[in-house]
Amino acid sequence: MSTTDTPKRSMRTPLGRVRNLGAAHSGTSDFWRQRLTAVAMTLLMIPVLVIIMMLLGRNQAGAAQILGSLPIAVIMLLFIIASAWHMKIGMQEVINDYVHNEKVKLVSMMLNNFFSIAVALASIYAILKLSSGV
Amino acid sequence: MALSIVHRATGIALYVGTLLLAWWLIAAASGPAAYANVQAFTGSIIGRLIVFGYTWALMHHMLSGIRHFVWDLGFGFKANEREALTWGALIGGIVLTVLIWIIAYAIGGGR
Numbered sequence: 001m002s003t004t005d006t007p008k009r010s011m012r013t014p015l016g017r018v019r020n021l022g023a024a025h026s027g028t029s030d031f032w033r034q035r036l037t038a039v040a041m042t043l044l045m046i047p048v049l050v051i052i053m054m055l056l057g058r059n060q061a062g063a064a065q066i067l068g069s070l071p072i073a074v075i076m077l078l079f080i081i082a083s084a085w086h087m088k089i090g091m092q093e094v095i096n097d098y099v100h101n102e103k104v105k106l107v108s109m110m111l112n113n114f115f116s117i118a119v120a121l122a123s124i125y126a127i128l129k130l131s132s133g134v
Numbered sequence: 135m136a137l138s139i140v141h142r143a144t145g146i147a148l149y150v151g152t153l154l155l156a157w158w159l160i161a162a163a164s165g166p167a168a169y170a171n172v173q174a175f176t177g178s179i180i181g182r183l184i185v186f187g188y189t190w191a192l193m194h195h196m197l198s199g200i201r202h203f204v205w206d207l208g209f210g211f212k213a214n215e216r217e218a219l220t221w222g223a224l225i226g227g228i229v230l231t232v233l234i235w236i237i238a239y240a241i242g243g244g245r
């Protein structure tokens with residue numbers, strides 16, 4: 001906000017100053033998504049643990065066959081998407097709390113997004129490749 | 135009890151640990167040689183310790199998260215309830231981790 005707009009100098013009314021700056025209707029979206037993805041992962045935890053148990057001690061051919069089957073691939077995809085989203089918001093929270101230098105914060109936020117998206121995409125690509133069998 | 139910092143610490147550990155998950159999935163999609171590398175790592179002492187630690191971080195973070203969820207819903211704010219939830223997450227996380235590894239060894243060892 002410009003300095004001419006400070007309450008002492010401005011002729012604008014308080015309402016005029018805040019009009020069009022108010023609620024973007026997205027203030028609680030991260031809060032909501034963090035809980036949404038948390039509940040999703042909690043529900044998916046037992047299926048994911050079962051899948052990992054199924055893969056123990058198997059070689060690549062066996063693992064590829066199991067991971068490539070449709071229901072298992074879908075469970076893994078859901079878990080990957082939920083966890084990548086959850087960890088992106090979580091790390092963002094940590095950065096906001098502990099990093100106070102604006103430039104470092106900006107870079108950290110970017111790296112957080114890059115890391116979360118890269119991990120998610122690499123994992124998703126691997127699952128899709130296993131499912132298509134190429 | 136002030137365990138919220140443990141919730142954060144386990145969250146950060148899980149964040150970094152997703153690299154292991156991604157490596158494992160990519161290796162499975164790449165071929166036998168790449169997958170053998172992952173198995174050599176997860177089968178080593180250090181690999182096992184890391185995956186064991188990862189299991190605990192995941193179980194603790196999940197139970198601790200459920201504790202936060204209960205608070206979000208407006209329950210469990212009395213002193214004794216807070217203590218019970220916190221100890222439940224702490225002990226439950228360790229119990230679940232040990233349980234998972236016992237099952238894993240029973241299944242994996244039998245193969």
